[in-house]
Amino acid sequence: MEKTSKLKNLIYSSSLDFLMEAHNGLAAKIVEETGFKGIWASGLSISAAMGVRDNNEASWTQVLDVLEFMSDATSIPILLDGDTGYGNFNNARRLVKKLEQRNIAGVCIEDKLFPKTNSFIAGDKQPLADIDEFCGKIKAMKDTQCDENFMVISRVEAFITGWGLKEALRRAEAYRKAGTDAILIHSKRTDIAEIESFMKEWAGRLPIVIVPTKYYATPTEKFRQLGANVVIWANHNLRSSIIAMQKISRQIFNEQTLSGVESTIATINEVFRLQDAAELKEAEKRYLPQGKDSDAAYD
Ligand code: SPV
Ligand code: MG
Numbered sequence: 001m002e003k004t005s006k007l008k009n010l011i012y013s014s015s016l017d018f019l020m021e022a023h024n025g026l027a028a029k030i031v032e033e034t035g036f037k038g039i040w041a042s043g044l045s046i047s048a049a050m051g052v053r054d055n056n057e058a059s060w061t062q063v064l065d066v067l068e069f070m071s072d073a074t075s076i077p078i079l080l081d082g083d084t085g086y087g088n089f090n091n092a093r094r095l096v097k098k099l100e101q102r103n104i105a106g107v108c109i110e111d112k113l114f115p116k117t118n119s120f121i122a123g124d125k126q127p128l129a130d131i132d133e134f135c136g137k138i139k140a141m142k143d144t145q146c147d148e149n150f151m152v153i154s155r156v157e158a159f160i161t162g163w164g165l166k167e168a169l170r171r172a173e174a175y176r177k178a179g180t181d182a183i184l185i186h187s188k189r190t191d192i193a194e195i196e197s198f199m200k201e202w203a204g205r206l207p208i209v210i211v212p213t214k215y216y217a218t219p220t221e222k223f224r225q226l227g228a229n230v231v232i233w234a235n236h237n238l239r240s241s242i243i244a245m246q247k248i249s250r251q252i253f254n255e256q257t258l259s260g261v262e263s264t265i266a267t268i269n270e271v272f273r274l275q276d277a278a279e280l281k282e283a284e285k286r287y288l289p290q291g292k293d294s295d296a297a298y299d
Helices: 003-012 025-034 043-050 060-072 089-101 131-144 164-178 193-202 220-226 236-255 268-274 277-287
Strands: 017-022 039-041 078-081 106-110 151-156 182-185 208-210 230-233
Touching (some): 003 017, 017 236, 039 060, 043 236, 089 106, 106 131, 164 182, 164 193, 193 220
Parallel strands (some): 017 230, 039 078, 106 151, 182 208
């Protein structure tokens, strides 16, 4: 099955599904191996892994390069966090074209202004995208996709920017009419109150995607009861890897030896396995003149 159809099924199925964050090819592969059915290519995580801020400091083609590695390394669908679409409708529709060429299954765009600010950074009432302009962007993206199952998800930032429920519903409805495939409703509250109020009024008009980074203590069963379709675990591979890297760097720095760390980290063979080094070994037998295969280090 195409990756686009897989993502569409996941979004449109009545059961609750989960997307796990990845920010490079290795993380994407680990997410797939773990059993997740889809990947969230997080803007926060990809930019952080590049050592830059989540303010569109990395160009969209640099993000595309990362996605290409992620997509090549996996067979489950990837949903890109496409920020604001990196410009106006024209930039956003070109993004769709390039994503389809790389076998990315869908993109989520948010109704903020370029360059974007991470939803958890700027506190006060911020201006959102003009509704009509954002609807034009959705239409342009949907008109551009070649694969009818490619997903364009619209992220409503009305709660995040302090505009409240009425504005959130007004925007979600406008985006639905413009042809979006699903709504991502976002909240930075530590409880589910905003999401719950939205879900009750929304009443299943389109599938709903949520990102419980801040309301992490809410039981997953509650998301099911409210009728959410997809939950995104948005940045947890990045955040756990930060702790792991800080810990190992500190220990090696302090101890000036590897003797205390070797048994606590992945083996080199595990790295080779994740890279599928064995496949190359087999291919060399088929394609290299006999007796001339490379003496690879993993022998
Ligand atoms: C991201 O993962 O970059 C997101 C989700 O946009 S959040 O950071 O929760 O806003
Ligand atoms: Mg983001």
